[in-house]
Amino acid sequence: MNNILAIAHKELKGYFASPVAYIVIGFSAILFGWFFINLLYYFDRTQMQAGSGFQGPQTVNVNEIMISPLFLNVSVILLFTLPLITMRTYAEEKRSGTIELLLTSPLTDLQIVIGKFLGGMVLYISMLAVTLVHMAFLFAYGNPEWRPIATGYLGLLLMGGCFLSLGLFVSSLTRNQIIAGMVTFAVFLMFWVINWIATFMGPTSQAVLNYLSITEHLNDFARGVIDTKHLVYYCSFIAFSLFLTVRAVDSERWRG
Amino acid sequence: MIEVQHLTKRYGPTTAVDDVSFRVERGEVLGFLGPNGAGKTTTMRVLTGYMPPTEGKAIVAGYDVLTQPIEAKRRTGYLPETPPLYPEMTVRDYLSFVARIKGVPRSERRLRVTTVMERTRIADMANRHCAKLSKGYRQRVGLAQAIMHNPDVLILDEPTAGLDPKQINETRQLIKDLGGDHTVILSTHILPEVSQTCHRVVIINKGRVVAVDTPENLTARLRGSETMFVQVDAPGADVAGALQAVPGVTQVAASETRGTITSFEINSETGRDVRRDLAGTIVRQGWGLLELRPLRMSLEEIFLHLTTEETAHE
Numbered sequence: 001m002n003n004i005l006a007i008a009h010k011e012l013k014g015y016f017a018s019p020v021a022y023i024v025i026g027f028s029a030i031l032f033g034w035f036f037i038n039l040l041y042y043f044d045r046t047q048m049q050a051g052s053g054f055q056g057p058q059t060v061n062v063n064e065i066m067i068s069p070l071f072l073n074v075s076v077i078l079l080f081t082l083p084l085i086t087m088r089t090y091a092e093e094k095r096s097g098t099i100e101l102l103l104t105s106p107l108t109d110l111q112i113v114i115g116k117f118l119g120g121m122v123l124y125i126s127m128l129a130v131t132l133v134h135m136a137f138l139f140a141y142g143n144p145e146w147r148p149i150a151t152g153y154l155g156l157l158l159m160g161g162c163f164l165s166l167g168l169f170v171s172s173l174t175r176n177q178i179i180a181g182m183v184t185f186a187v188f189l190m191f192w193v194i195n196w197i198a199t200f201m202g203p204t205s206q207a208v209l210n211y212l213s214i215t216e217h218l219n220d221f222a223r224g225v226i227d228t229k230h231l232v233y234y235c236s237f238i239a240f241s242l243f244l245t246v247r248a249v250d251s252e253r254w255r256g
Numbered sequence: 257m258i259e260v261q262h263l264t265k266r267y268g269p270t271t272a273v274d275d276v277s278f279r280v281e282r283g284e285v286l287g288f289l290g291p292n293g294a295g296k297t298t299t300m301r302v303l304t305g306y307m308p309p310t311e312g313k314a315i316v317a318g319y320d321v322l323t324q325p326i327e328a329k330r331r332t333g334y335l336p337e338t339p340p341l342y343p344e345m346t347v348r349d350y351l352s353f354v355a356r357i358k359g360v361p362r363s364e365r366r367l368r369v370t371t372v373m374e375r376t377r378i379a380d381m382a383n384r385h386c387a388k389l390s391k392g393y394r395q396r397v398g399l400a401q402a403i404m405h406n407p408d409v410l411i412l413d414e415p416t417a418g419l420d421p422k423q424i425n426e427t428r429q430l431i432k433d434l435g436g437d438h439t440v441i442l443s444t445h446i447l448p449e450v451s452q453t454c455h456r457v458v459i460i461n462k463g464r465v466v467a468v469d470t471p472e473n474l475t476a477r478l479r480g481s482e483t484m485f486v487q488v489d490a491p492g493a494d495v496a497g498a499l500q501a502v503p504g505v506t507q508v509a510a511s512e513t514r515g516t517i518t519s520f521e522i523n524s525e526t527g528r529d530v531r532r533d534l535a536g537t538i539v540r541q542g543w544g545l546l547e548l549r550p551l552r553m554s555l556e557e558i559f560l561h562l563t564t565e566e567t568a569h570e
Contacts (some may be wrong), residue, residue: 002356003357006353006356006357007357009353010342010353013344013345013349014342014344014345017344017345018344096338096340096341096342096343097336097337097338097340098340098341098342099340100301100306100334100336100340101334101336101340101354101401102357103305103306104304104305104306104329104332104334105329105354105357105358106326106327106329106330106357106358106359107326107357108326253306253307253308254307254308255267
């Protein structure tokens with residue numbers, strides 16, 4: 001455990017010693033703010049229309065109209081920022097030769113992988129933590145329900161975990177950061193749009209494609225539902241990606 | 257302390273290390289000598305557990321590097337060819353991180369980092385970022401990293417590469433000092449380094465061990481037949497014939513003639529000192545004996561000799 005934390009700590013320090021952490025956190029905060037304002041105006045207008053009694057329901061739910069879509073918007077930010085977090089993890093260590101230090105230290109491959117994953121997660125959590133400020137405004141001036149917000153964040157954490165573990169795997173395959181980042185982005189995007197084609201498919205493939213889509217599983221979390229189906233999807237996605245990473249590192253050893 | 261048995265490492269079709277076996281005793285400094293691409297780095301990487309061998313096995317500090325890697329790594333310090341530094345970390349932070357992953361207990365870490373920095377003379381750079389270090393300091397931080405957990409075995413891949421002469425001397429002295437309580441393997445393609453720092457030498461070429469011995473024995477072994485250098489001033493005489501007649505001389509070769517002065521390289525039977533007879537013969541003829549000295553092959557020549565001989569077999 002100490003070994004895992006040592007690696008995680010080192011990774012985190014690496015992020016904050018370079019511009020990566022600040023760029024990732026800063027630009028996500030700006031984008032999130034933009035989405036937030038946009039949805040806030042939308043919510044405001046919907047509420048006025050509802051109040052004027054022409055159409056729609058008499059009361060508008062801030063969770064439903066505003067917060068739930070906001071969480072789905074965040075996944076767009078993740079698509080672009082998380083490859084930046086993971087692209088260097090292994091690629092850079094391989095390029096600079098520091099991987100030799102890690103692989104000749106009394107650590108297991110799994111400890112290194114989990115340590116790197118945790119380091120990325122902590123950075124990601126601090127990125128999400130900034131958005132709590134916006135939520136605080138909603139609580140200050142409105143009356144949202146906190147439970148759907150909590151599940152929404154849980155969903156985002158799990159989805160981010162998927163992206164990070166996948167990015168870690170891609171990074172472990174190359175010594176070039178740019179390639180790692182680009183491939184990670186492409187694979188993320190694929191998992192994102194994989195079910196777009198679903199509407200043209202038969203019922204079986206439709207179900208399969210929808211299940212594979214990484215964003216499809218976020219919908220329920222954003223609405224305040226914790227379904228074990230989605231938990232299983234996200235957790236097994238993370239576990240499998242980390243497993244692949246361990247295998248990739250090990251196989252590189254044998255190939256030399 | 258280190259035992260390598262029939263170690264072979266192949267990368268696809270190429271064989272980097274081919275059936276290498278040797279032993280290193282506790283406290284010994286072993287030099288690993290060979291040209292670039294001889295398989296030095298690969299052998300070291302197998303010993304440190306960075307990569308597994310294709311065949312054979314390596315036992316470090318009593319643990320098989322393949323089946324008990326964690327135990328073996330706990331007792332091994334390794335300086336790779338390029339010191340594995342994280343550019344964004346300060347030297348102190350970096351060494352603390354190394355101490356942590358090498359398993360130095362939390363309570364001893366700070367003291368250990370300070371001690372190691374003093375020992376490798378990098379204390380003045382403690383708060384400098386690794387990215388901003390000069391080549392010499394990078395190398396020394398790499399060495400500090402390797403001895404951090406006070407390992408039984410130290411494996412140093414070209415520890416003096418890229419250093420200036422003063423730093424080279426300091427590093428060699430440090431390695432010698434370490435030799436007392438650590439077992440050291442160091443690789444190099446600089447020959448004087450071996451005779452200065454190592455107790456024994458393994459000469460490796462094209463993945464094969466060519467010779468294992470002490471630097472002195474290697475020199476002696478190659479002098480199997482003794483060679484003398486003689487310079488004689490003898491106008492128009494048959495010096496070669498006269499020298500050939502000296503008992504014990506097996507071969508006379510004129511190497512250079514300048515006016516009346518001729519230089520010869522004379523081979524004689526092993527263990528037989530022909531210097532007195534050679535001098536006597538020359539003086540009796542009334543020639544001028546300008547120079548007479550045994551030719552000692554430097555380690556450099558041995559090395560060339562060994563590797564070229566190996567090539568000739570193939």
